[in-house]
Amino acid sequence: MRETAETTAEPWATLLVQLRGRSDDDGAGIDLGELAEASERLEALATLIAEDPRAAGVETRDTSTLGSRCEIPELTIYTTPDGLEGLTAEVERLGAELHLPLRLTPAVRTDDDWRDTWKQFYAPLVFSAATTTLLVRPSWIDRRPGDPELELVLDPGRAFGTGQHETTRLCLELLVALAEAGARPDRVLDLGCGSGILALAAARLFPQAAVVAADNDPEAADTTAENAAANGLEDRLEIRAATVLELSDSFDLILANIRPGVLIPIAGDLARRLAPGGAVILSGVLGEEAEDVLAAYGAAGLALADRRDLAEWCALVLRAAG
Ligand SMILES: C[S@@+](CC[C@H](N)C(=O)[O-])C[C@H]1O[C@@H](n2cnc3c(N)ncnc32)[C@H](O)[C@@H]1O
Structure with missing residues (x-):
């Protein structure tokens, strides 16, 4: 500290x-x-x-x-x-x-x-690839010389998502990897935004992207709005208290860190919100649950492009046909 x-x-x-x-x-x-x-x-x-x-x-x-x-x-x-x-x-x-x-x-x-x-359990976290690095720090820890230029300041609050949890970390790692690989999504959806951490990270990593942050819990939507303002990103986010069923737009990149109990039934609806060639990052999945999640999304026409594991959790990157 x-x-x-x-x-x-x-x-x-x-x-x-x-x-x-x-x-x-x-x-x-x-x-x-x-x-x-x-x-x-x-x-x-x-x-x-x-x-x-x-x-x-x-x-x-x-x-x-x-x-x-x-x-x-x-x-x-x-x-x-x-x-x-x-x-x-x-x-x-x-x-x-x-x-x-x-x-x-x-x-x-x-x-x-x-x-x-x-x-003391909220240490600053750094997510880095060769040339892309994102710092996530709580407000009571100051920036240090040499800290990455791209950063988010997030304190634990009323909604899930400080970056400390494995499922969030996996998404942030994959987002940084996508940015490093040159991905330039125009429209990004963070479904189940909680604190807004993934939507805010996407806004930082993809400066051209319009980002929608949605959560079925209105309190999470409020917390996301507060965190967006605290990071000067309020103009970059459209925040919705909604499920995927209430969204009609199409996205180049969808992030969803939610448990399979939610992810599996919405596979078809989520796949329909993906633009041709678009990618979805699914997290919140225990390693032993990955097969069932992959089967549901495979049936919805998406193919596995990447997978990362951390402790007992995994995150899956799936792509729609181009
Ligand atoms: C594990 S938290 C993820 C928070 C944050 N995105 C992160 O990665 O740290 C899951 C969030 O999904 C939301 N959620 C659960 N079911 C949902 C649904 N059907 N539609 C939208 N949001 C949902 C919850 O309210 C919660 O805020």
């Missing part, structure tokens, strides 16, 4: 979400043999809960995370005291749906240290 974070006046609340081990208590927990599989489901829970407007940030700790001391992964969800009860109920619901034995520890804290702890 390059700068001491500012503090705010309001208290913060956290919800610690831990997997219960078999030896823990009543024997209803997981045993070590089930850990890898349960960790994936916990990560899926992290993705889903990060979309909840009450979650200001979700931090995953496991053996691969800096500062981790735990072999069994756990999540800390940052929220406000008002949001804590509802968020706890939602985590309980998701835990039951995902068959995860969980121990939940809610806490309300007012001390400065606690309030700022979560900020």
